[in-house]
Amino acid sequence: MDFTIAEELASVQQLAQQILNDFSDVEQLKAFDGEHVRFDSKLWEALAEAGLLGLDIPEPQGGTDLGFFALTALCEEVGRTAAPAPVVPVLVSAAGTLRRFGSDALKEQWLSAIAGGSIVTAALEEYGNEDPATPATSAKATEGGYAVSGTKICVSLADQAQRILLSANCDGQLIVALIDPKAAGVTLSPQLVTANELRHEIALDNVQVPAEDIVATGATAVDAMNWATQATRTALCASMLGLCDKMMRITGSYTSEREQFGRAIATFQSVSHRVADCYIDIECLRLVTQQAASLIDQGRPAEEAVTIAKIWCGDVAHRVSQASQHCHGGTGVDRDYPLFRYCLQARQIELSMGNSAQLTGQLGEEIAREFLAAS
Amino acid sequence: MNIELTAAQKALQTEVREYMKTVMTPELLEEMKDDDLKEGGGPEFRKQYARMGADGWIGLSWPKDLGGKELSHIEQYIFTDEVIRSGFAYPFLTTEAVAPVLAKNANDEVREEVVGGVKRGEVTIAIGYSEPNAGTDLASLRTKAERDGDDWVINGQKMWTSLANYADYVWLAARTDPDPDKKHKGLTMFLVPTDTPGYSCTPVRTLGARTNATYYEDVRISDKYRVGEINGGWKLITSQLNVERLSLFTHGQVHSLYESVAEWAAETKAPSGGKVIEQSWVQHNLARVKVGLEALKIMCWNQAWMMDQGPLDMAKASTAKVYGSEFFVELYRLLLECMGGAGSIAAHSPGAILQGKLEFRWRVGSILTFGGGTNEVQRDIIAMAGLWMPRTR
Numbered sequence: 001m002d003f004t005i006a007e008e009l010a011s012v013q014q015l016a017q018q019i020l021n022d023f024s025d026v027e028q029l030k031a032f033d034g035e036h037v038r039f040d041s042k043l044w045e046a047l048a049e050a051g052l053l054g055l056d057i058p059e060p061q062g063g064t065d066l067g068f069f070a071l072t073a074l075c076e077e078v079g080r081t082a083a084p085a086p087v088v089p090v091l092v093s094a095a096g097t098l099r100r101f102g103s104d105a106l107k108e109q110w111l112s113a114i115a116g117g118s119i120v121t122a123a124l125e126e127y128g129n130e131d132p133a134t135p136a137t138s139a140k141a142t143e144g145g146y147a148v149s150g151t152k153i154c155v156s157l158a159d160q161a162q163r164i165l166l167s168a169n170c171d172g173q174l175i176v177a178l179i180d181p182k183a184a185g186v187t188l189s190p191q192l193v194t195a196n197e198l199r200h201e202i203a204l205d206n207v208q209v210p211a212e213d214i215v216a217t218g219a220t221a222v223d224a225m226n227w228a229t230q231a232t233r234t235a236l237c238a239s240m241l242g243l244c245d246k247m248m249r250i251t252g253s254y255t256s257e258r259e260q261f262g263r264a265i266a267t268f269q270s271v272s273h274r275v276a277d278c279y280i281d282i283e284c285l286r287l288v289t290q291q292a293a294s295l296i297d298q299g300r301p302a303e304e305a306v307t308i309a310k311i312w313c314g315d316v317a318h319r320v321s322q323a324s325q326h327c328h329g330g331t332g333v334d335r336d337y338p339l340f341r342y343c344l345q346a347r348q349i350e351l352s353m354g355n356s357a358q359l360t361g362q363l364g365e366e367i368a369r370e371f372l373a374a375s
Numbered sequence: 376m377n378i379e380l381t382a383a384q385k386a387l388q389t390e391v392r393e394y395m396k397t398v399m400t401p402e403l404l405e406e407m408k409d410d411d412l413k414e415g416g417g418p419e420f421r422k423q424y425a426r427m428g429a430d431g432w433i434g435l436s437w438p439k440d441l442g443g444k445e446l447s448h449i450e451q452y453i454f455t456d457e458v459i460r461s462g463f464a465y466p467f468l469t470t471e472a473v474a475p476v477l478a479k480n481a482n483d484e485v486r487e488e489v490v491g492g493v494k495r496g497e498v499t500i501a502i503g504y505s506e507p508n509a510g511t512d513l514a515s516l517r518t519k520a521e522r523d524g525d526d527w528v529i530n531g532q533k534m535w536t537s538l539a540n541y542a543d544y545v546w547l548a549a550r551t552d553p554d555p556d557k558k559h560k561g562l563t564m565f566l567v568p569t570d571t572p573g574y575s576c577t578p579v580r581t582l583g584a585r586t587n588a589t590y591y592e593d594v595r596i597s598d599k600y601r602v603g604e605i606n607g608g609w610k611l612i613t614s615q616l617n618v619e620r621l622s623l624f625t626h627g628q629v630h631s632l633y634e635s636v637a638e639w640a641a642e643t644k645a646p647s648g649g650k651v652i653e654q655s656w657v658q659h660n661l662a663r664v665k666v667g668l669e670a671l672k673i674m675c676w677n678q679a680w681m682m683d684q685g686p687l688d689m690a691k692a693s694t695a696k697v698y699g700s701e702f703f704v705e706l707y708r709l710l711l712e713c714m715g716g717a718g719s720i721a722a723h724s725p726g727a728i729l730q731g732k733l734e735f736r737w738r739v740g741s742i743l744t745f746g747g748g749t750n751e752v753q754r755d756i757i758a759m760a761g762l763w764m765p766r767t768r
């Protein structure tokens with residue numbers, strides 16, 4: 001057992017912090033609120049130049065190949081600054097899946113582009129369905145490829161991406177494809193989400209995908225989508241870790257200065273204990289996230305660890321966000337103060353790719369299966 | 376980063392688990408049915424404790440010159456975890472918390488007598504910190520020790536002196552300076568042999584286990600039983616608290632309760648047909664337990680690992696105390712709910728599920744949220760040491 005953070009990883013984190021801090025003061029962040037896609041292309045360029053987009057991309061494709069754990073460290077730092085950098089959909093859901101399941105040609109074509117700053121995103125969710133291994137979106141084989149029809153929702157960067165990775169069901173067989181959002185039959189409709197950003201619904205009507213843009217089919221496609229689900233959930237947990245830690249620290253500082261009844265409100269136990277509870281929650285989230293990330297990093301079975309981490313993620317997000325807002329009073333909800341943005345981002349992640357209630361239900365069914373089989 | 380036990384650590388875990396099965400003899404299980412011997416102290420307990428000593432299991436983390444194996448805190452944790460999981464009333468505060476402090480600070484004669492005795496599994500020590508009017512606020516304790524020639528004369532009363540009914544010594548904090556500039560500066564540590572005249576002990580019955588009040592009426596002990604410097608007791612008290620905490624919230628014991636309840640639920644018919652575990656509300660509770668257990672396990676491993684790297688951060692130690700103790704109570708609740716009304720049937724009554732183990736655990740569970748330093752004070756520590764927030768009042 002070894003909890004050591006490797007030295008190179010610590011320097012990655014430091015470098016990421018420096019760059020992200022330069023791009024995420026209140027005024028800069030404001031420019032990406034609301035009616036805009038939350039993407040700072042200058043920041044993305046800076047991250048690419050520093051080699052941070054290629055943490056989980058092999059060296060021949062222009063990456064540094066430090067692995068998945070290193071990538072989650074970057075996700076944590078992005079969470080901490082709430083910077084408009086779509087590391088999870090691009091680097092984890094899309095690039096991570098391509099790296100592990102794509103053909104050599106696709107890897108050659110896209111991984112080096114992504115490490116250099118190109119945008120390939122992923123569309124993993126549908127209405128009422130957060131499991132990309134069982135999509136309602138359908139495909140049928142055509143001459144030279146597949147025709148895909150269906151609807152994906154809340155897709156980040158859909159209108160800026162060169163390709164969108166998504167799954168479809170082809171007569172009981174899963175396929176994973178890269179869709180060109182400019183292809184005929186693709187309709188993008190903007191969706192404003194809780195995180196106060198524009199995402200897109202993607203409607204696909206018989207969209208032709210050439211064979212060379214198929215990432216995986218059959219059992220490999222199922223493995224790919226299971227990997228994508230677990231890796232994405234874990235990366236969301238890591239982002240949440242950064243977000244929650246920052247929310248807590250903002251709250252610790254604010255309550256230490258804000259005076260009421262003639263003294264700093266942090267000197268009331270009723271206040272300091274709420275913040276201490278956030279500290280305990282965040283410590284738990286950190287540990288279960290590290291466990292899930294290190295298992296995925298080593299290519300070990302991680303499903304249960306990931307489910308547990310995402311349950312903690314949802315619960316901790318909810319509690320820390322609420323405690324932080326409450327301890328701030330009105331300031332916490334004021335859009336001129338940074339806290340609100342963290343609360344909204346946290347809520348978005350909490351609702352993405354499986355929430356606490358749903359995953360607790362799933363885990364409970366697993367437990368029942370395990371013990372019924374043994375009894 | 377690799378949050379898993381190494382092959383050698385897993386082997387140690389298996390070895391201890393198998394060994395402890397031989398310690399938990401039918402005679403011992405019978406003896407532990409007596410409420411006063413549940414937490415140890417009976418002849419079969421003494422026999423098995425001494426056997427653990429003879430077999431070299433006591434003091435794994437102690438230095439080699441004390442007969443220890445100098446194992447890391449992680450390995451020490453694996454050992455403690457398995458011992459507690461087995462249900463043996465191993466006096467881990469004696470072996471892991473107090474004995475190492477004595478080894479460092481007691482004089483040679485006492486070190487041989489007490490630390491040697493612990494190593495052999497012959498000596499147990501109760502902890503005498505709390506008093507009727509001083510719980511977590513140890514700086515305010517009033518039991519006093521006065522110098523008289525080569526001796527000390529001790530007068531006062533201690534509360535919650537668990538295990539004192541069979542312990543050989545009380546590790547006693549007493550006031551030696553009645554008027555220090557800071558209250559915690561006037562304390563000195565002593566070992567009081569429990570056969571010293573003037574010492575007495577009466578039971579205190581709690582919701583679950585027996586604990587004790589202990590009385591010190593002109594108790595005269597030699598200066599050799601003073602441990603550490605006069606008025607230097609505070610340092611000795613605080614230096615053992617981290618280790619103590621890590622023994623209090625081990626993962627193995629509660630994990631085995633989870634497994635037992637899940638097994639019971641998978642075998643037991645539900646009124647609506649099918650098995651208890653097929654009901655969604657039971658699955659929900661089991662899943663909630665599992666989610667909390669996983670965090671507890673990694674937190675314990677993480678803290679043991681951090682203790683191997685250097686002194687444990689105060690805020691992190693308090694985090695484990697609060698999380699562990701409050702999760703235990705929640706876990707008992709969630710698991711007992713799975714059993715329905717029959718969850719309230721106590722051991723030895725007909726219909727008791729899992730020999731009433733959980734029913735009993737729930738009754739003792741709340742002790743840990745205030746024992747070992749109340750959780751409110753732990754939260755004060757977290758806010759100050761972990762978040763740099765100003766001291767509360």
